[in-house]
Amino acid sequence: MAKRRQAADAPVTTAQKLGALLKSARDIMRKDKGLNGDLDRLPLLTWLMFLKFLDDHEQTAETKAVLARKPYTPTIEAPYRWRDWGANDALTGDELLAFVSAEKTILPKVAGSDGVKEGPGLIPYLRKLSGSNDPKRQVVGEVFGGVINRMESGFLLRQIVIKVNDIHFGSSDEIHTLGHLYESMLKEMRDAAGDSGEFYTPRAVVKFMVAALNPRLGEAVLDPACGTGGFLVEAFAHLEQQARKGKAEDIKRLQVGSIFGQEAKPLPYMLCQMNLLLHGLDAPAIDKGNSLEKKITDITDAERVDVILTNPPFGGEEEDAIKNNFPAERQTKETALLFLQLIMRKLKMPPKPGRAAVVVPNGTLFGDGVCGRIKTDLLKNFNLHTIVRLPNGVFAPYTSIPTNILFFDRSGPTTDVWYYELPLPEGRKQYTKTSPLQFEEFAGCLAWWPAREENDRAWKVPAAELLANGCNLDRKNPRAKADMEHLPPEQLVESILAKEARIAALMGEIKELLAEGAK
Incomplete structure (x- = not known):
């Protein structure tokens, strides 16, 4: 009995509290007929948390401005601030639904206002902020550009709002914990996405690519197809460890000019913004739109970056207008090849050459024609120093296509290409959704990385030999058993x-x- 009482009296951790809160909110959402699975539930929870997060920060900033006797202009005005409607339990049912979604509705009363006022609902108001001259308002407007409230019950919506209102974004401990919980929800959404599983790159692959490239504080890191921000969050955490506590210069470097991304789809774009905010980036520099929309020859030195980490979409095709943004001899509708060209173009040139790590399908290694010409450029004008061959099932069950990671920089032409074949754990035929790749399985590769020698898993091929053979980069491990997968x-x-x-x-x-x- 004493042991049971002790367990019952044990203090609830932040993780337990927030985990229970989010689970409760999701349980409530399951009761609403307008929401169809996690692909509807997570976006709703995201934009609610986004508004609560923003208002908590705004209140802190406003208090600091008052104490410093400085003027303060809020990003979101009354009565659209969370404190005006989110904390107002009386606003519920059909009135809450109308306030959230209607083009014109009766607005909640706020302190100091007289009479009943009409105006645009919450989401229509937030969308219009995209036309503002204020950068923060533009971000909010862009985030809500694709937001639709699908909940049919205003009473259930109020119950969820009450749950979100209990999250304290002024607490660094809660923000840090919520960041990890949010990542797990993104993974669940990936699992629910089925054929739309482009939302998520396995965490182990992301961590390995960041560790291998080792971005340094003061460098600009880009993901031109950032999805929900997995690479950018990991890169930010990597840079954050290098910032000295209390050093304003380091903090400024970390927060401004370090992390950049672009995402075409509205849902991942919103999720990415929230993901980065929860992990401590105050004003994410994420552009909304297709990175391939700009003519590649128009990219200037000022737009080039130090580090690119990405898993661009593969298997898809782009429209003719996008294809025409590339040189005639390298035009293709294949998305992966267009992104590879963009990445090559976006890397800084010497004296401080940029470097990249890019996930590509096997077809990129053995492809000819346009693909071959792109690889010729890669070998002759870039240093393609490493190709890590990933084992089967890394992206299962969403694709069975074998994948690889290209590591290259702009330091000069390639002399040799090193290959490293990551083995499956002993006794395993492939990875699955329930038994995914673990970061620890890259330990051997990371240990080999700085002092390379050929072994059972690593070998090198001269660039001249690859060029003489039509730039077929699909080279087998000479010490391995015959493997049909990579032929x-x-x-x-x-x-x-x-x-x-x-x-x-x-x-x-x-x-x-x-x-x-x-x-």
Whole structure:
């Protein structure tokens, strides 16, 4: 009994409290007929938390301005601030739904206001902020550009708002904990997304790529297809460890000019903003739109960056207008190849050459034509120093396509390309959703990285040899057993035909033996 009482009296941790709060909010959302799965629930929870987060920060900033006797202009005006409607429990049911979504509605009363006022609802008001000259208001307007409230019950919505109101974004402990919880929710959304699983790159792959590139404080890090911000969050955490506590110069470097991204889809764009805010980046510099929309030859030195970390979409196709932004001899509709060209162009040139880590499908390694010309440029004008070959199932169950990570920089032409083949754990045939790749499995590669020698998993190929063979980068491990997964298509066909011929021969021999036995 004493042990049970002690457990019951144990203090509730921040993680437990916030975890229970978020679970409770999601349980309430499941009761609403307008929401269809986590792909609807997480965005709703995100924009509610975003507004609560923003208002908590605004109140802190406003208090500081008053104490310093300085004027303060809020990003969101009354009565659209969270404190005006989110903390007002009397606003519920149909009135709450109208206030949130209607183009014109009765507005909540705030202290000092007289009479009943009409105006645009919350979401229409927030959308109009995108036309503001104020950068913070523009971000808010862009975030809410694609937001739609799908909840049908204003009473259930009020219950969720009450839960979110209990999150204290003024507490660094709560923000840090919520950041981790939010990442787990993003992973769940990826799992719920099915064919739309482009939201999430496995955390182990992200951590490895950041650790291998090792961005330094003062460098600009870019993800041109940032999704929900996994690479940028990890890069920010990596840079944050380098900032000296109490050093205003380091904090400014970290917060301004370090992290940049761009995302075309409204939902991942909003999720990315929230993800970065929760991890401590005060004003995320994330552009909304397709990174491929700008003519590649118009990219200037000022737009180039030190580090690019990305897993651009592959398997998709772009429209002709996008294709025409690239040189005639390198035009293609294949998204992965267009992004690869963009990344090459966006890296800083010597004397401080930029560097990149990019996830690509196997097809990029053995492709010819336009793909071959892009790889020729990569070998001749960039230093493609490493290709990490990932094992099967890293992105399962959303794609079974084998994937690789290209590491290159702009220090000069390639001399040798190092390959490192990441093995599957002993006894495993592939990864799955329930048994994913772990960061610890990259330990051998990271230990090998600074002092490279050929071994059972690592080998190098001269760039001259690759160029002489049509830039086919799909090279097998010379010390490994035959592996069908990484063979080029023509070798796959030959191998399959040879095996079928052997099987036919064996069947013929068996038939003859059976015939002799029957005599």
